[in-house]
Amino acid sequence: MASITRIECGARMSKAVVHGDTVYLAGIVASDTKLDITGQTKDVLAQIDDLLAKAGTDKSKLLRTNIWITDMKNFAAMNAVWDGWVSQGNTPARATVEAGLATPDYLVEIMVVAAK
Amino acid sequence: MASITRIECGARMSKAVVHGDTVYLAGIVASDTKLDITGQTKDVLAQIDDLLAKAGTDKSKLLRTNIWITDMKNFAAMNAVWDGWVSQGNTPARATVEAGLATPDYLVEIMVVAAK
Amino acid sequence: MASITRIECGARMSKAVVHGDTVYLAGIVASDTKLDITGQTKDVLAQIDDLLAKAGTDKSKLLRTNIWITDMKNFAAMNAVWDGWVSQGNTPARATVEAGLATPDYLVEIMVVAAK
Numbered sequence: 001m002a003s004i005t006r007i008e009c010g011a012r013m014s015k016a017v018v019h020g021d022t023v024y025l026a027g028i029v030a031s032d033t034k035l036d037i038t039g040q041t042k043d044v045l046a047q048i049d050d051l052l053a054k055a056g057t058d059k060s061k062l063l064r065t066n067i068w069i070t071d072m073k074n075f076a077a078m079n080a081v082w083d084g085w086v087s088q089g090n091t092p093a094r095a096t097v098e099a100g101l102a103t104p105d106y107l108v109e110i111m112v113v114a115a116k
Numbered sequence: 117m118a119s120i121t122r123i124e125c126g127a128r129m130s131k132a133v134v135h136g137d138t139v140y141l142a143g144i145v146a147s148d149t150k151l152d153i154t155g156q157t158k159d160v161l162a163q164i165d166d167l168l169a170k171a172g173t174d175k176s177k178l179l180r181t182n183i184w185i186t187d188m189k190n191f192a193a194m195n196a197v198w199d200g201w202v203s204q205g206n207t208p209a210r211a212t213v214e215a216g217l218a219t220p221d222y223l224v225e226i227m228v229v230a231a232k
Numbered sequence: 233m234a235s236i237t238r239i240e241c242g243a244r245m246s247k248a249v250v251h252g253d254t255v256y257l258a259g260i261v262a263s264d265t266k267l268d269i270t271g272q273t274k275d276v277l278a279q280i281d282d283l284l285a286k287a288g289t290d291k292s293k294l295l296r297t298n299i300w301i302t303d304m305k306n307f308a309a310m311n312a313v314w315d316g317w318v319s320q321g322n323t324p325a326r327a328t329v330e331a332g333l334a335t336p337d338y339l340v341e342i343m344v345v346a347a348k
Binding site: 001002004006009010011012013014015016017019020022024025026027066068099100101102103109111113 | 137138177179180181182188191195198199202204205206207208209210211212213214215229231232
């Protein structure tokens with residue numbers, strides 16, 4: 001039976017859960033919601049880098065990514081940041097759809113699964 | 117090669133699929149759609165408890181959770197039920213977004229991955 | 233540590249990522265967006281068959297499926313194609329919600345996880 005390790009385990013959710021050699025991150029939103037889509041995407045991906053590091057892995061081991069954006073008009077700007085961030089040769093399976101987020105201030109939310 | 121066990125395997129989907137020591141549940145909606153958001157969330161989480169038990173596990177081993185609600189005005193009420201249900205010290209990675217569900221009567225749908 | 237193999241690995245995403253004996257596919261949309269919901273669903277499922285084959289598996293080993301459709305009025309027509317395609321006795325855990333997709337021409341997007 002594989003071990004379970006929880007990172008930044010709060011009362012509602014954990015920011016990351018490691019099960020054996022699979023790492024599940026929470027849906028991450030920007031810490032600074034005054035930023036535009038470019039800034040929020042950078043903010044989110046920096047948090048993901050940090051959480052992956054805490055889980056003992058990094059973006060070169062991404063397996064699957066779900067992205068929610070509140071308006072598809074922001075798709076190209078989000079992708080421009082994503083394309084510059086993601087590890088070339090190691091891109092994950094990905095899906096992006098449009099959805100409302102917890103507050104109108106959030107423009108993008110990203111949830112990843114990675115290998116350890 | 118890890119074994120696959122399917123629970124309540126219907127013609128369209130299974131309610132749960134166990135692969136090795138990972139348990140994938142279907143998106144669960146309320147069995148009684150006349151309930152309000154509080155009642156529907158309790159209904160859904162009771163079904164999840166039951167399915168996790170059939171899979172040989174429980175909510176203390178949740179890894180990842182996706183929640184869809186039809187209106188963010190219900191976010192706080194859903195969270196109130198969630199916070200009282202989830203196993204403290206063992207919270208999963210979670211994301212909640214707003215989306216339309218199969219019928220307008222459904223207010224919330226929850227899909228979890230757990231360890232066995 | 234389980235190996236990672238990426239299939240059709242592009243600069244933005246991979247079409248499939250194999251981690252140990254778990255296969256993560258990207259969200260797949262129709263290659264021909266002039267098709268109606270029936271045609272687009274068939275188109276998507278044919279691409280999924282092809283990607284699962286490239287990953288060394290098939291639809292009888294589906295574990296989990298997320299479906300996004302742009303309008304729930306298309307739910308029954310999508311399900312009619314799905315029900316005829318999915319491997320009876322081997323159906324995955326599934327959730328379907330309504331969401332906007334990358335362009336208005338896409339009517340359905342499907343993302344699966346399978347065992348190898």
